[in-house]
Amino acid sequence: MRVLVVGYGPAAHRFLETLRERGFGGTVTVVGEEPRPAYDRVALTSYLSGKSADDLTYPVPEGVTTLLGRRIVAIDRESRTATADDGSVTPYDVLVLATGSAPFVPPVPGRDLPGCFVYRTIEDLDAIRAAAAHATSGVVVGGGLLGLEAADALRGLGLATHVVEMSPWLMPRQVDEGGGAVLRGHVESLGVRVHAPSGVAEIAGGDRVEGLVQPDGSVIAAQVVVFSAGIRPRDELARSAGLAVGERGGIVVGETLRTSDPAIYAIGECALVNGMIYGLAGPCQTMAEVAADQITGGRATFTGADMSAKLKLLGVEVAQFGAMGGALDVTYMDPVAGVYKKLFVSDDAATLLGGICVGDAGPYTSLKPFVGKPLPAAPSDLLFTGGGVALDIPDDAQVCSCNNVTKGAIGAAIADHGLTDVPGIKACTRAGTTCGSCVPLLKQILVKSGVEVSKALCEHFTQSRAELYAIAQVRGISTFSQLIAEHGTGRGCDICKPAVASILASLGNGHILAGEQAALQDTNDHFLANLQKNGTYSVVPRIPGGEITPEKLIVIGEVARDFGLYTKITGGQRIDLFGARVEQLPQIWRRLVDAGFESGHAYGKALRTVKSCVGSTWCRYGVQDAVGLAIMLELRYRGLRSPHKIKAAVSGCARECAEARGKDFGVIATELGWNLYVGGNGGFKPRHADLLAADLDTDTLVRTIDRFLMFYIRTADRLQRTSTWLEGLDGGLDHLRSVIMDDSLAVCADLDAQMDRHVSGYFDEWRATIDDPDKLRRFVSFVNAPGVPDPSISFEIEREQIKPVLLEAGPR
């Protein structure tokens, strides 16, 4: 049997792969109009951010003959042959049309001017990139999924970017009006101007595009216009061959994907199945599998597909699953954080019908498998906790919609093949290989299935951070070389070296730059300062509790002035001095140390700050001395190295002006003492801290924090904040309480002793460095020219202070 495939996009590729997997014995030929084999169109935009065409292109399955750069222009159904635009004729027994779709360009005057583009192929992107080099501003016509992706691309190419959208809000197919408003906020905050409802009346310009005229006559000046106003199935070939096509386009097929001619199939975006065109990669690939199954004698059918989508556009998560309406709905909206989540449920509030998320797609991952099933919890709880809830997903629920893989299939693959990681699941089931949005769920399923998930720190150590900590502690290992020689392989990397350096420091092995330890440190710890984008460093002196005398403020001002540093008040209640070259660091520290300052460890995975409110000393509501306690705690834990940074705060009353519940540990004053909260986080995934104990006296408070920190340091993973550590801790908060308050593991004496050693062993790293000529030697830009500053560093002035002159990235 001779199979001929017309069109070589993702659908054709999956079709060819499936034929091969089924051991198909006939000859297979694919004709593609584009100059290369099929590539990952979903990831097209990454071509502009550094991926090459080769990176995106799929390998041609073995045994397939490819005819590239050729378009099929005619099909003769009588003689079963197809003719290409170069005159070549290919015979077939079975023909598969996988011609995809083409962007729709509205028939407005000026649409053909140079400077007008569509966004579909690698060649389109090459052309847009070339045009952008001579342009300052661009407009995208269409504010849907692809339009916003194109807008992100224009923005990435440095253009002032506009989007015109006909509907009153962006992404009308995926989100409702409320979600659209939140999305618009995000998009505009990135500098993209949204015009909606609006549209295009005309493209203005003489020889080239000069602007876009909106229906109200106003003009957006632009040299680049990208049309992204929808897609049209490419059915012209089928049409001229006399096959049935839909009224509004698309090649008519049944559930077997056969067209009106039984020898011809149509799959992917060109196919009209039960009156629907599927414009997403997932369903297109399912069609490809079904057609391949049919051709190899199988009985599979295509009965429709999930059109759920989760995307990250312009850095904003947007997701939609199931139905876009229902008898009842529950909405959670936080306009400040830019989060909008809505669930649709049946009229008895028992069944989940669908949902919309903007700004936080957590519910998508956890709830999509429950569409059409009983709600796993109260709707409002589900929305508030986002993705954090651990739900038991039913076996028949679809986990990966791109590849149509159920929870049951994944569970079976894990059990049958002894899989232990996500790459294994991907290879075995294809789940997670397309858009990637189901990967978090794959991880959850792995963990829940009870398999031993690989905890290896990196390629050099099979152990987890906690295991290495225990090994170093129990065996008294104090060097990386000994640890890797006896328990690892190779010579380490940027993952294990800093992690081991941190373990050795937590175990109290002296100055972090002593001996071999210096070579393990990330550049920040290596120079006891924070690396900035132009190769300079920032200096952050410790200001415990945020309290500082006028004299010390003056010293900071003088140092900044004398060394020409940019000065900013940080979010951590202290002052950051930016723009120091390495050879200036010791001189800056000398001045600061002489005035009584010490390192603030802004560079370290260590205690950062204990923020405080002004507390009972001044505030008319305060019930305890928040500043006094914050200073005491900051001095106690300064320099403590840990798996990730540690932040804390103390508030003088329940009004919580210090935002203590957003910290790794937070203390809030009560009439009777202190409430201790743990596991809070700002940053990437905010979490409010949980109340660990109430109304503690100061001594008990401090002991409890000591143990909390030491227990965390011993058992957490690398770069795991207390929030995720606590969420992953078996037994959760109750277990933590039993360990550090009731001593259920009989480790408290040990934890206490270790913290006491830390407190008494503390010394200032800056001072110890400037007092040690050996350590000072590395603070030069060039070892062969110690007096010469790095010539690549230069500054310009903005708002009366320095700012780095932008460096050009890319090869030289």
Added chain:
Amino acid sequence: MIDTLLPDALYWTPVCHLADLMPERGAAVLVGGRQVALFRTFSGDLYALDNRDPYSGAYVLSRGIVGTRGAEPTVASPMHKQVFSLVTGVCLDDEEVSVPIYPVRVAADGTVLVTMEVSVV
């Protein structure tokens, strides 16, 4: 080995003493206005790469963490952690990107010498 492979006409610049280079760490030197990152591995081998991190444009590669990936000695850019081979200068996370490498050798007295290009004196 490098010594015997290169023509005598190569112009070698002495840049520092071996003792100036910490094992498993880099240091920057200035050679004819160009910034070169020298690395000394655990086994004692020396390598010289251009100091410029092509991803950020900053001259910081000498401040990265030295290690291995498989058998290949490597340095990770301190800016955004892309890993480069010390032997070839190729970025192991994206083989399309690489940084220039330069010949380096140690004289009998421990002087480290670098050459930028083949230039007939």
